[in-house]
Amino acid sequence: MLRNYNKMFSKSCEYAIKAMIFVAQKSKDELRVGIKDIAKGTDAPEHFMAKIMQDLSRKKLVQSIKGPNGGFYMDKSNLNCSIADVVKAIDGDGIYSECVLGLKACSEKNPCPVHFEYKEIKKNLIKMIELNTIGEFNSKLDTGKYFLKNG
Amino acid sequence: MLRNYNKMFSKSCEYAIKAMIFVAQKSKDELRVGIKDIAKGTDAPEHFMAKIMQDLSRKKLVQSIKGPNGGFYMDKSNLNCSIADVVKAIDGDGIYSECVLGLKACSEKNPCPVHFEYKEIKKNLIKMIELNTIGEFNSKLDTGKYFLKNG
């Protein structure tokens, strides 16, 4: 054990969620944010974040424009997307479907020993990521009481 | 995204939990279980499982005896250990302490945007893994309604 697991989401996914919130925040008035700003604003490695943004952009979770004054921004529908949408885009839908003990065959009819206990937790987790939209974080961050990076 | 994340626990940890439940189940009457049986009974790669069992044994979550008729088994106190104990032994206590967005500085006073929503989920998750002891799974598995492996 060299790690210290946690890992509800992959690192890429953590970065993606933070980036989405950051871009939403910064692009309120049609402004575009560059990859450098996004990386700085979320404590993420720049080139790695670039890859993630490309991915999110390809999947239309965020808008991008090349060239001078280009960058990333969000339209109305992007602001409406939930954390769950981001998670699904980056980590897939394992959070919906996979057994907490990794059993492929685990199901209601063929449950692992913790299936039903975990079911409740999963339900709440899914509710949480589905109900929180990216746009809603704007007001939260505006209060200055929430943070996207250390220090 | 080649993965399909999920990953509440690492693979090692999934195997460890299953192994603990399996050994508890099989060693009810002072019997010892060998690594081959454990691997088979949990759908885990044998040598990898061996490593994990060594780890659990070193940390006294399970007992082991070498030589002919040796193997793994559990004493009373082992049966009393919770899933949380196994998780902490293998994955560390990140599940208790780490921010879901990976922010080192995230805390009650310096919360990330999802801190308080996640707090509730985390509380339930911790409750679940702390209240479920390994020994308690015996009766569950005895009913034949729960499974530790596919197929």
Add this chain to the structure above:
DNA sequence: GCAAAAAAAGATAAAAAACTCTTTTTATTT
């Protein structure tokens, strides 16, 4: 004491995830 059985330990390999660097494409401004 010797052979066999089993876990422990050591060392290596393969796969996946995280991260970096370089080149290309697209758009803008002068």
Add this chain to the structure above:
DNA sequence: AAATAAAAAGAGTTTTTTATCTTTTTTTGC
């Protein structure tokens, strides 16, 4: 048209996790 700015794409490296293979140590039964 040329220079520049920015994202996109491609190709690589490093680190971590997962998995395998080999040797050593311990215990038991003969």
